[in-house]
Amino acid sequence: MPASDYDSACLPDILPLYYRRLFPFSQYYRWLNYGGVQKNYFQNREFSFTLKDDIYVRYQSFTTQNELEKEMQKMNPYKIDIGAIYSHRPNQHNTVKSGTFQALEKELVFDIDMTDYDDVRSCCSAAEICPKCWTLMTIAIRVLDRALRDDFGFQHLLWVYSGRRGVHCWVCDKAARKLSVAARSAVAEYLSLVKGGDETMKKVVLSDPIHPFIRESLVVVERYFPLYALQDQDILGRKESVDKHLHVRKQLQQDFQNEKKPENRWNLLKDQAKRKQATSKKGQHFEKEIMLQYCYPRLDVNVSKGVNHLLKSPFSVHPKTGRISVPIDLKELETFDPFAVPTISMICEELDRPRTVEEEDKSEETIDKENEKDAAESRKIRDYKRTSLAKYVKCFDQFLDVMARSWKGELLKKSDLQKDF
């Protein structure tokens, strides 16, 4: 369905439908409750809502999944953000003695935004994206996912499409949630290679020895560089990039006249660099620096640093595009298409589709099995399954299943300790 069918003016009408029949509340609660291992974890979590007319409310908190559902269905937020777990219930923070209400824990998060790459993409700028520059997100996910798992030892990573121009990563390991501000900032800086603002031309500077982390990241970048930079962005064909970053000498520019294929031009450029490297110490890592400057992930350290930072929630709707912030299945990363992500209008429309005969039979079967459950309730639970949202909720389920194993271990440990008394 073309995205042009979504109009933000329709939100007041379809948001109630979304929250009543499609938002995956039970999975959502399963996630944020973290197995009930820590007391009051869900109750002390801050949510913030952006309501109609840009009204922004912070310090929302809920005691149960049911309360969360009811409130969201009442308020129909345009945007939902998730914040930290505090020392007290956020919605009671005004009653707490000043200075004692504190953010204690939160997932370690990363926000990769396409606008941060404007100086190295020529196809789009600002909030626009296209298949050519989307590769940057693929690269970012691969590099960071590897580093967070292999280097830092994290295991429970949830990658989410932001709905417009970027991706978020939620690192949900217990150790990650307990990280201090200093630790989060250290992790973010370890992962940062591209530094400098508009005033800086050379944003990546490498020196010997090349740290193993950089080597591993280069392995990923090298895989995508030819497609992204040489081909899609055509950096060796555009005067701008050639002049700005690549210091292509006159001689080489003449050679370029005879050689139009980007890969071959790149080889010529590398040869030029090699010759320079033989004579002077400078430029030892020229090609690597170029590849990294064009492709390496750019993350906003400030987003990752703060324990109390509020970040867009998965399954939240993006008001401008209508797209749902869906989890990204890394097994299908290469084929992930942000333009195929369902919009809220799309999935609401899918709900209205008449049920097929098979679907009717299936639902009858399961209702028989669930005699105790309210029939309407169970029908509602299965509603998202009839829409394009289904596969994303499934991806989320799989993520939760893996994490749940660690909660089991925690709960066992806890009960063991208690038995000792």
Add this chain to the structure above:
Amino acid sequence: MQFSSRTKKFTTNSQTELYSHPLLFYVQPPLENISLVEFETFAVERLKLLKTIENLGVSYVKLSDQYIKKLEAESKALNFLYRTEATGLLPNGGSETLVYTTEVDLFRYRFNDLYPKQKLEFLHRNNLQYDTISVEEKKALHDKLVSSSYAFSGITVEDQDFYKVPFQDALDLVRLRKVYLKAGYVYIPHQEIVTIVLNDFRTRLSKALALTARSLPAVHSDERLQPLLNHLSHAYVGQDYSNQKNVGKISLEQIDSLSGKSFPLCMRQIHQSLRENHHLRHGGRMQYGLFLKGIGLSLEQALQFWRSEFIKGKVDADKFDKAYAYSIRHMFGKEGKRTDYTPYSCMKVILSNAPSQGDYHGCPFRHSDPELLKQKLQVYKVSPSGIIQILELIKGMHYQLACQKYFELTHNVEEASFSLNHPNQYFIESQKVLAGGRDIKRETDAPQKPQENSTKAPSAAPEAAANTQDVAEMTEELDSFFQDA
């Protein structure tokens, strides 16, 4: 800390065991009682030392030879000082951080000075037990370990024990990517263990500072200590340019011309990009917004200023009022926890919140490409020889001196009569020069006193402090010392 107790005699040897190791970890507060006079003396000495270190820190590469030599020159006072720690001296937020970072610097220097045997002893005393990795594992990781830091040669890897430390305990090494990190553990050779120790020190110092801050009300209510503490705090940190004495003296129409004449380069640059793009990201808004507050813009003026500029861009009035106005009011202490934020000092601009793609804040002498900076200075009509001088200073990492040189060149004075450490200071000094056509000779604001010359060299116990009623005199000496610094 026993500050609430009154003047008592100096107890001795039962404590010497505690202090027998040349380094302290601040686990135990000093248990001795000291006289008020001694307290003042030590506090002053400590502050002078810390201030010297702070001044050194920004202009010298840490732990370079010159830095160490300077530290050694101060070390006479060190041993004595470590016995009676005035850590909890400065309760104000900003100065606490400065005390904290300089204390850490000092500790790092002292730890590196220890013999390896003492280092080991220190580790064990303080319960830092980390596992070493087996020879097989070392072999398997050999290449990775060698390439993880320029300090590690193949020999280092073979000779030394490598410890496996959780990354949370070695954040500095992780942040700068100075070690090999795998599955959440960093692999550190014995020689690098100082960084781990430092982290531990930081945590304990932080806790100690927090603890003393909590007990500070008792200390603060002590009338004898109160004036000294207040003055020390103020003298140490120096002006923070947050006072609102000059509110309303600047009109919005003046800003454009002021930006060319009296703004330091960083603010001039931000202002220009704001005018060009009709927008500024958060980092720039903070740095510039607070600066404007410091030069005297009122909240109403600030709101008008930012609003009129942003409206020219992609932001409509409505959106501005909803999104950006809040953060400006926040800057003025009118929202949230109502902190009245102080304008950023040069140290803060240089060291924290580096600009990234799309940002225009930071310190141009630190964060701009030298080539681009050169072009910019040419546009601003700085002489070629002046530009060369500035670039030289930048190479030596003397960013504030480079800015000072920029001041001298653009104001046509041979030598600035101040030591630049704050953008608002730049502004004030610039306005002074433009208004008064003043002499270059320095004029101190503190009254001249005959004792002033003798206090230029740090002495262990200024005689003037013998009488506690001479607090006023001592604070004046302190003032002049910090002006000299």
